[in-house]
Amino acid sequence: MVRTNIAVLGAQWGDEGKGKIVDMLTPHFSTVARYQGGHNAGHTVYVDGRKFVLHLIPSGILHPGVTCIIGNGVVVDPEALFKEVDELARLGTSVDGRLLVSEKAHVILPYHRELDVLSEARRGERKIGTTSRGIGPAYEDKVGRRGIRVCDLLGDREALATEVRENVSARNRIIKDSTLDWRPVFDQLVGHGERMKPWVADVSLVLHQTMAAGKSVMFEGAQATLLDIDHGTYPFVTSSNASVGGICTGLGVAPKAIGGVLGVAKAYTTRVGEGPLPTELTGELADRLRETGQEYGSSTGRPRRCGWYDAVVVRYSARINGLDAIALTKLDVLDGLPEVRICTGYQTPWGQVTEFPADLRVLAAAEPIYETLPGWTRPTKGATRIDELPAEARRYVARLEEVSGVACGLISTGSDRNETIITPGAAVERWTSA
Numbered sequence: 001m002v003r004t005n006i007a008v009l010g011a012q013w014g015d016e017g018k019g020k021i022v023d024m025l026t027p028h029f030s031t032v033a034r035y036q037g038g039h040n041a042g043h044t045v046y047v048d049g050r051k052f053v054l055h056l057i058p059s060g061i062l063h064p065g066v067t068c069i070i071g072n073g074v075v076v077d078p079e080a081l082f083k084e085v086d087e088l089a090r091l092g093t094s095v096d097g098r099l100l101v102s103e104k105a106h107v108i109l110p111y112h113r114e115l116d117v118l119s120e121a122r123r124g125e126r127k128i129g130t131t132s133r134g135i136g137p138a139y140e141d142k143v144g145r146r147g148i149r150v151c152d153l154l155g156d157r158e159a160l161a162t163e164v165r166e167n168v169s170a171r172n173r174i175i176k177d178s179t180l181d182w183r184p185v186f187d188q189l190v191g192h193g194e195r196m197k198p199w200v201a202d203v204s205l206v207l208h209q210t211m212a213a214g215k216s217v218m219f220e221g222a223q224a225t226l227l228d229i230d231h232g233t234y235p236f237v238t239s240s241n242a243s244v245g246g247i248c249t250g251l252g253v254a255p256k257a258i259g260g261v262l263g264v265a266k267a268y269t270t271r272v273g274e275g276p277l278p279t280e281l282t283g284e285l286a287d288r289l290r291e292t293g294q295e296y297g298s299s300t301g302r303p304r305r306c307g308w309y310d311a312v313v314v315r316y317s318a319r320i321n322g323l324d325a326i327a328l329t330k331l332d333v334l335d336g337l338p339e340v341r342i343c344t345g346y347q348t349p350w351g352q353v354t355e356f357p358a359d360l361r362v363l364a365a366a367e368p369i370y371e372t373l374p375g376w377t378r379p380t381k382g383a384t385r386i387d388e389l390p391a392e393a394r395r396y397v398a399r400l401e402e403v404s405g406v407a408c409g410l411i412s413t414g415s416d417r418n419e420t421i422i423t424p425g426a427a428v429e430r431w432t433s434a
């Protein structure tokens with residue numbers, strides 16, 4: 001068992017394959033903790049050919065004996081949580097004694113979903129492309145200091161009744177002609193509290209005690225750096241801090257607790273939802289990447305927009321998160337292409353840009369500056385050693401490391417746990433060999 005606590009987070013716009021990486025690294029950790037987001041995340045994991053899609057519970061739950069934590073930075077839809085717990089039980093995995101939910105996590109209320117849909121409709125052409133699961137409105141209530149937390153479901157009933165009454169009447173003012181009754185909402189929340197009770201804990205304390213006992217923790221990010229509310233492509237972002245800073249606030253752990261950071265990046269780029277994507281491809285090549293990579297949202301089924309690897313993005317991610325290594329996924333999806341490209345900078349009407357811009361007008365006008373490298377005909381699919389890769393694929397990876405400024409500690413060559421190369425001597429090998 002290693003002693004380093006590491007963060008595994010998305011280095012691009014999400015869907016990088018974090019689920020597989022977290023899942024395969026989990027046996028080296030005692031605990032996996034999620035620090036932000038809600039059930040808008042979707043991790044697809046294949047174990048022995050069986051498909052699991054997890055939205056809220058860390059995928060570490062598929063490993064017996066591993067404790068899984070949902071931190072205070074996560075917004076919890078109790079019904080979504082129960083559905084996942086029931087589905088896991090049906091597939092033979094029990095969460096009993098292994099799932100902890102922060103007492104400080106905010107609760108997604110039934111009408112947050114409605115507010116989400118309404119807010120998207122009001123934005124018209126400028127819609128964000130949310131999953132309409134109430135995540136954004138729940139975070140709005142949190143920041144607006146009217147949110148309801150998990151501990152509130154278990155505490156004083158009178159106080160909860162007052163909170164629910166006020167929240168529902170505020171909602172009725174927002175939604176025209178709405179006369180939602182607060183009572184059923186209250187009753188439902190009390191019921192949810194009862195079922196959640198055995199899982200509720202002071203997770204900051206649990207994590208502190210776990211680490212003090214010399215056990216290691218993996219901090220699991222949802223969504224990704226470019227979707228971070230502060231550092232992402234605002235406003236086309238998620239409502240939480242998906243980058244490394246979210247770990248401290250979203251779990252109640254100190255920065256010193258984070259011993260290493262692994263950024264998961266695809267060997268190309270995808271994005272679901274709206275917002276600029278400089279390396280976006282259209283036509284045959286985009287279709288080919290989408291079909292080969294099965295680039296359809298695991299939460300919503302929406303087709304993902306696809307493009308070449310953007311080193312400006314990953315370099316930026318490396319800076320924001322202090323990446324020690326990249327876990328490069330889906331290299332096999334590029335198998336058989338006559339050539340592959342890496343974006344190293346942007347040409348814009350305001351000049352050449354090599355650092356990721358804050359102003360979306362700049363990003364929207366950005367023309368990628370590409371380096372073109374030869375593709376490879378021999379497949380990388382399933383490779384487990386770096387020397388099994390065709391020379392052109394190795395060259396692509398080496399160049400991508402150079403321009404991104406971070407080494408690949410792990411290369412994924414297929415969706416199965418075993419289809420993975422751990423780079424000798426790099427950070428991931430150090431973290432996992434002890």
Ligand code: GDP
Pocket residue numbers: 014015016017018019020041042043044045046292293294297298329330331332333412413414415416
């Ligand atoms: P996540 O949210 O970052 O975990 O990403 P998703 O689960 O939405 O998407 C990742 C998808 O890619 C899943 O279906 C994985 O099984 C699959 N996947 C992960 N790594 C690889 C890989 O190296 N090659 C291929 N072909 N598929 C992969």
